[in-house]
Amino acid sequence: MSEKASGDPFGSEQLSRRRLLLAGCLGAASITALNGLISPQRAAASVLQPQTPLPGAKIPKYVTALPTFGGNRVDASSMTTSFVEFAQHVLPPSMYPDAYSDGTWVWGYQVADRPASWPGCTVEAREGRPTTVRYVNKLPGVDAGSRVAPLLTVDQTLHWADPLNQMGSFEPYRGPIPAVAHLHGGEVPSTVDGGPQAWFTSAGQRGSGYATSDPAAPNEAVYRYPNAQPAATLWFHDHALGVTRLNVFGGLAAFYLVRDRYDTGRSDNPLRLPADPYEIELAIQDRQFDTNGQLLFPDGSNPAADLVIPPQNPHAHPFWISTYLGDAMVVNGRTWPVLTVEPRRYRFRFLNGCNARYLSMSLTDAPNADWPNAPSAVPFWQIGTDSGLLDAPAELNTPGQANALPLNLAPAERADVIIDFSGLAGTSLILTNTAAHSFPVGPPPNPSLDGQLMRIDVTLPLSGRDTTYDPATGAPLRGGPGRPAPIVRLADPGSGQVAPDVRVHANRQLVLNEQDTAPCAVPPDGNCGTLIALVNNSLWTGLRAGTTTPIEGSRRDRYGQGLWLTEQPRVGATEIWEILNTSDFAHPIHLHLVSFQVLNRQGIKVNDYLDAWAAEFPGGTYEGQLCDGTLGEVVYQPGTVIPGYGPPRDYLTPNADGALGGNPAFSRFLTGPVLPPDPSEAGWKDTVNTNPGQVTRVIARWAPSTTEVAAVVPGENRYPFDPTEGPGYVWHCHIIDHEDNEMMRPYAPTP
Ligand SMILES: [Cu+2]
Incomplete structure (x- = not known):
């Protein structure tokens, strides 16, 4: 906890802050904003830039195609990855006023020679082949003309990276952006772990945990990842002390798929897992936008923007909120996108990339999507967890089975899942979410808003016989010829014992x-x-x-x-x-x-x-x-x-x-x-x-x-x-x- 600066520069706002606090105590009432009862918009001064919230319900759903990474992943032993600011059409293009026709300004990773994107282009690593990444911080701060930083109010009363030694100030931060990439799930030396104090800025300030594998410019760090681990769904995201929530919200996240000799990523892989174009990453995140289509992260300055709660202790932390929930659901950097598929098996890499939101997911027939707890239309076969393949597939979302488990993912968890769309040709399915706000005891999501994530249309013609691994047979994923060794067991998952x-x-x-x-x-x-x-x-x-x-x-x-x-x-x-x-x-x-x-x-x-x-x-x-x-x-x-x-x-x-x-x-x-x-x-x-x-x-x-x-x-x-x-x-x-x-x-x- 950092020491509070003497005097409150926002003292003139005491009265309205007090009102905010009282409103915040009516937790249930304020949460109803997410259920469609958004309070009338008020013009209010924002801390650094005025913003009027765009209710998520006003964003048309299912008009944009889901971006995918298949065929475009970066499979190289060395690369440069820059942290950059750019515009992306996160919302349907019709939602942007002329002055913002480039789209939503975000932060993201520009990987190798691929264009910058949110999420960044997927990196493909291979077991036994190290990957060397030169990370370059090019993020501008408020005073350098950033179009994103003014929307992400840094609360300097938190213990944070603090490049300009202003910790404890109640003023929002305006300087260069501290950032650092952490490879989540990587078995890596701590010098390349990208921990909270290993940050560096575009201006060359560095945290006390900074390290680099090779000589680097002041705004760079070189990380050599050993990749001495089997195939798994990893991801990399920002981890700078006290501003991780803002940097990740800005868009600094991407997949990092480790491949090995069984799960090669190619269509001739020995496990016969679906491969491109039938293997698809899904980074699921929630966001809030303003009427210009720009990111909105509530900082207490505009009560109309407080979907959940205003900063609850503004005399201690003027801008920090304990739980961020957005009212727009984003998959691979697009709100409520559509994926068209063939009637065959697909492999999905699910990532819960939300700041605070839990997800409980299933697929339901589109006409049922507005129902609470709509019935599952198709089983999910989970074949892998955070760190690699299961021994055998686990069936979730069994249709017709009331107590079937959905796909539950807490923030940062991943699931490797096969879904078989054969027999569903011509149908339209909605990926739904039923996880309570403030899991597990808060109100449920609104079935027609944050209860929906994306649509899958089974409308492509079958391009050839599906000879991929069929999880419904229960065939093992590990053990035996052509398969990796069974999981080394520290715990017996059946009994819950060592x-x-x-x-x-x-x-x-x-x-x-x-x-x-x-x-x-x-x-x-x-x-x-x-x-x-x-x-x-x-x-x-x-x-x-x-x-x-x-x-x-x-x-x-x-x-x-x-x-x-x-x-x-x-x-x-x-x-x-x-x-x-x-x-x-x-x-x-x-x-x-x-x-x-x-x-x-x-x-x-x-x-x-x-x-x-x-x-x-x-x-x-x-x-x-x-x-x-x-x-x-x-x-x-x-x-x-x-x-x-x-x-x-x-x-x-x-x-x-x-x-x-x-x-x-x-x-x-x-x-x-x-x-x-x-x-x-x-x-x-x-x-x-x-x-x-x-x-x-x-x-x-x-x-x-x-x-x-x-x-x-x-x-x-x-x-x-x-x-x-x-x-x-x-x-x-x-x-x-x-x-x-x-x-x-x-x-x-x-x-
Ligand atoms: Cu927590």
Whole structure:
């Protein structure tokens, strides 16, 4: 948490801010805006540029073709990828006034010699062949004439990249844009992980975690990715500290498909998986637009633009909102596009690229699309998770089966899915979304607005017999000739238990907690909204809130970034991380470097646990939210939670369950059965959904996913690089609004 600057330059807006806060407390009422009851538009001054929201319902659906990347992916061992600003027809062309006929100004990746696009052109990597990328930051800031930066108000009261040393200011930022590309799901050295402090700007400022594989110009970093991992659906996206939500919202995201000798991407691949033009990436994101067709990210300056909530604690953070939800659904950079297909099998790489929105997807006949929970028209056969192929396909969306699972994806999760359109010739299908806002307890999406994502018309003639792999036969994807080896099992997904012969070297019990507005803070009538959400009650730095005291049991990072590390697994070790979500909402948790397996989930008596947890805090004076809503020194009584203190106990002393993490043992508060992972989670993953009121257990090993169980011991490094060197890695919530406000921790493996 950063220190608040003295004086509030927006003091003249106190009254309207107060009104905003009160409106924000009527959570259910404000959320109805997404259900079509958008309040009358008001002309209001915006912080940097006035914008009038364009209701998503006014955007015509299904008039634009889905852009695809097949035949145009970049399959090269070295390339230059620039971060650039450009215009793209995200909306149907008729939606743009003359002055904006070029389209929506966005940020995106310009990969190799391909034109810049949002999402960027897909990179195709091959196992065993490193990819060297020279990343070049060409993004202009507000003062350099950017047409995007004025729409993405940087909140400088968050702990953020801060190239001009203005942290704590209540003024919006106007300088060069800090950015850095993270390869999500990549088993890579930390020097090329693209972590939060590895950012660099077009003007040559650099963060304290910056590194480059080769000499680079001031606005560049060169990353050499080893690609020593099997085929998987990876993606790369921005990760700059405190502005990731804005940079990704601006458009900095793209697919990175790892291929191997089984999943080659060619039509003669040994697995007979559908290949071009029958393999299609789908990056699903939600956005809001203004009446000029430009991006709109609410910053509290125009109440008519607040689809969910205004900034809930404007005296602490003037522009930050805890949950971004847009009212326009975008697939591959187009609102509600159309894909025409042949009546045959297709392979789709689904990515939930939303800032905060969960997705629960199925395909329904177009005439039914406006119904809530419209029936599924065709099964989804999931063949792969975040980090590669499943052993066998998992059937989702079985038509006629009321309890069939939809395709659930939390932000940043991916799914590799085969859909068979044979027998559906001539039909029109809508990809629907039924995931609640503020998952899982918020209101459902509007079936005719954010409940629809894209349309698929089965209108192309069949161009030849479909001889591809048929998942409906249940034939295995792994094991046997022409197929990759079965998944190395750390967990048995059927029982939810640790797999035989797996030795667990450490267990961590970690608490996700959310602090709402202090009870006495403005408005005086009760809690209003999220002030901060944390992993293990710890700030990004590992220093206790407002102090220079590190968390007990932490150690200083060796790269000089001013960070204090708590999670320090030994390289080669296997660990169970039990993540207890004490908040009211689900959070997707992502670990860098390693893939893991979901062990199980289990209910816990959250309130009882929180009482026991709070009782262990010692009291004292730390930075927190004062009664006037500002941040300042707060005196905490013993037995009350001190947000940002870290866990109440020494991190490294095992608790009664033998678990590290500095928290009282979970076991005596557990309730209900141990729930094995969903069939769609039965493979390697790098991001896992943690439901509120549950302990989510994952089992991770600091070794490549292909290393056999018996082939590695703690202290042994099986990576083709040293993961204990460099600026280190992070683990964090992938609701990037949370990640940007402290819900992230550095971590590093130790030798
Ligand atoms: Cu979160």
